[in-house]
Amino acid sequence: MLLKWSLFLLALFVASSSQQQQPGGRPRTSKVAIIGAGPGGTSAAFFLSKAQEKLEALGRGSEGFDVTVFEREERVGGRTATVRPYDDESLEPVELGASIFASVNLNLQRAAKDFNLSTDAKLGTNGAIGIWDGQQFLIEGLDNSWWNSARMLWRYGYSPMKTKNLVADVVSKFVRLYDPTYLHKTQAAEGSIVATTGSENKTTSGFPWASIEDIANAMELSGLVAVDAGDYFYEQGVSKLFVEEVVEAASLVNYGQEIYSIHGVGGHVSLAASGAKGVRGGNSQVFQEMLGRSGARLKLGVQGEVTGLARFDTVEEAIKAGKLTHAQAIERGYANEMGDKATKWWLGTKSGYGDLYDYVFIAAPWHSAGITLLNTRAVIPSAKYVHLHVTILVTNAEQPDPRYFGRGEKDSVPTTVLTSHASIRKTKAPSSSPSFRSFSQSTLALLGNPVAAIANIIAGWWPGSGGDNEKKGPVIDFNSLSYLAEIPARQGAKDGEEESPKEHVVKLFSEKELSDDHLEAIFGKGRVLWTHRKQWDAYPYLTPTRDFAPLQADDNLFFLNAFERLISTMETSTVSARNAVAIVLQRKLGFDFVHGGQACPWEKEKSTDDDNDDNKFNKNWADWGCKSG
Secondary structure, X not given: OHHHHHHHHHHXXXXXXXXXXXXHHOOOOEEEEEEOOOHHHHHHHHHHHHHHHHHHHOOOHHHOEEEEEEEOOOOOOOOOOEEOHHHOOOOOOEEOOOOOEOOOOHHHHHHHHHOOOOOEOOOOOOOOEEEEOOOOEEEEEEOOOHHHOHHHHHHHOOHHHHHHHHHHHHHHHHHHHHOHHHHHOEOOOOOOOOOOOOHHHOEOOOOOOOOHHHHHHHOOOOOHHHOEHHHXXXXXXXXXXXXXXXXXXXXXXXXXXXXXXXXXXXXXXXXOOOOOEEOOOOOHHHHHHHHHHHOOEEEEHHHHOEEEXXXXXXXXXXXXXXXXXXHHHHHOOOHHHOOOOOOEEEEEEOOOOEEEEOEEEEOOOHHHOOOEEEOOOOOOOOOOEEEEEEEEEEEOOXXXXXXXXXXXXXXXXXXXXXXXXHHHHHHHOOOOOOOHHHOOHHHHHHHHOHHHHHHHHHHOOOOOOOOOOOOOOOOOOOOEEEEEEEEOOOOOOOOOOOOOOOEEXXXXXXXXXXXXXXXXXXXXXXXXXXXXXXXXXXXXXXXXXXXXXXXXXXXXXXXXXXXXXXOOOHHHHHHHHHHHHHHHHHHHHOHHHHHOHHHOHHHOOOOOHHHOOOHHHOOOOOOOOOOOO
């Protein structure tokens, strides 16, 4: 027994000496676990790999990161997934989940460019857009330039342009997250701030931010996220009619929420889809590329299904708990840390795999993660998610059946249909004590555009005819309906037809499953040729709040999906990941590694425009240092 302990102590001494003899006493490679291979998890791996590249260029590669990504599904991409019409590999895939990223989503725009991915996915046909309230089309005949259209001006007055300006203001605050100067400039370099002790190691922006509350403050969105979008827009001078019809149509199609239940930030984000793009073949390719280029290990399915995380304050605690042996601890480079206070996390999977990690990033919805936290007081609150039904179908109907919308069989209807719940709220409001939100459409129109209101009252035809069933009330079967693309016809021409009917790919989002009978009513009997259904817990309910889940749930344990309650998009998943990775890098490798130090242009007494690159085309966007962002 004495001999065994002597050998162990000798091995410990040798390992410790070897570690101490590394130049400059540099730290060892850190083991990182990332749970979730969606946008957040894959981008975290990618940003860590960029830090590794920088370390290797500096001759310090051994100080870097050994990354493993765990994903319980059998695929990479998270909220991005595709299906091919007829399950035919020769046809272009159609997005089932996150379909687009906007021009202001610079991480995705730049990643797609760097990865040579084509962003010309078919997002819709050139048909007209209409807004349906379950009884009638409130407005129709819109196109992609609807902000300035005469129809919008006639019905809503200046509310569209006023809303556009409000959205532009929020976007301008958001895009600062990509500005290297904003992110990395130190307080000491800021001329308006008197340099104090430690100010050279603090950024004026606060990046990296320790909490979602801090991020909201940095973007000046704390007040906006605490109020509902409907009331906020109205208080800013946008007419109730426009808010309840157009803005709500955007919030329903993007987040499945009514305008008076979604917070102000969510309402603005719903309208900020200018320059929308999608990757041909599926947006998941962006995240597959990120993961592949990161060099991280990937565990899928049962091997990637994490069931538990246990905190240990020292390596010795993990050894005493039987998680690893002394010999294994030495082999993995922990010789110098046996008794040191340095939090580690034991991660276990459904397959029985387990290992000790220095850092853990949770990039998955907590309410469905199925992970037990042990030896920690950390609490990650479970957000309530919108349960969304997605229906992809092929039809030979060139438009939805007009009779479904209360029109004649030969009438035309829009091929992109958004929805508003304004009429539903009106029927639910108590008639004895009408609230301001239950005013008639004519009264609401009068507030926003008197001319439109008079036309409505006198002519009686605006905004359109529809299936007003007073006994049944408004019926809205879906949040949105979009004709996406035309594909080659599979069915031959019938008797009396000169050529085969064209076939169209259509996507519908709905709160409930659309049965075959529902689809037949919407498109006509025998018109639906193929159907694929998918259910998602798509995004959290974005209700007004000032409190968010912790970004740092515990020491070295990061919950990337905390950002989801502020803004839920593919892009902001990458923003959250980069911020969390920056926290780790700053702790492990120092302030200058992340922010660039004295070599940065803004640290000079005089900097020129040549020192600043165009953020949109910033080649260093994923790197670390002065020009990253």
